[in-house]
């Protein structure tokens with residue numbers, strides 16, 4: 001039966017070439033035979049996604065969720081993000097105020113220009129500074145009337161996004177468009193920006209064996225039978241989870 005396969009890229013789908021080749025082959029066959037849909041959900045901008053494509057053998061996805069869920073691209077309209085989704089994110093968002101507020105904090109360093117997007121402002125922050133700085137930044141943004149959320153990943157990346165967007169909400173948007181149930185959806189990830197994939201609705205979830213501490217901690221606090229912590233890393237862990245849930249047999 002057809003299902004919706006959603007995966008993060010860095011250190012989830014990508015990282016073990018041999019396992020990736022096997023997974024690609026099985027997914028590609030499943031898509032051909034059953035109409036299974038393949039979606040990548042990445043923190044990368046479209047530019048950095050394209051760079052990754054030059055370095056790895058990836059299947060062409062049916063949709064690409066980029067910039068931590070703030071942009072959705074389809075294979076037949078590659079350069080223009082879904083305008084309906086973008087319009088939803090504009091409500092309550094003010095990018096200029098986020099940038100000006102961020103500039104008050106010496107401990108947060110802006111990421112490269114390619115990763116600064118219309119609905120995503122990104123910084124590098126050490127783990128030590130993060131604990132103290134993020135709550136202060138959040139409350140200042142609230143005071144200034146910006147409806148934002150902060151997402152911390154891999155003990156270094158801090159993304160500020162509109163409240164109503166993240167990877168999980170973007171997947172929900174696609175599910176509604178395509179008419180696919182959460183129970184026929186499987187999401188895979190390794191780090192903080194993937195938590196929303198697992199927590200929006202109740203999709204089947206695969207946490208790869210090499211997951212970051214922030215995701216492991218979250219899983220410990222939010223265990224469920226539809227969330228599976230794999231033993232193997234990266235694509236090997238994804239394969240393990242797909243068999244565990246019976247999406248592959």
Ligand code: GLC
Pocket residue numbers: 042043044045048068111115122123153157158159193
């Ligand atoms: C990717 C993006 C970066 C983001 C990080 C975590 O590495 O390029 O901008 O901060 O994912 O979401």
Ligand code: MG
Pocket residue numbers: 008009010011012189190191
């Ligand atoms: Mg990742």
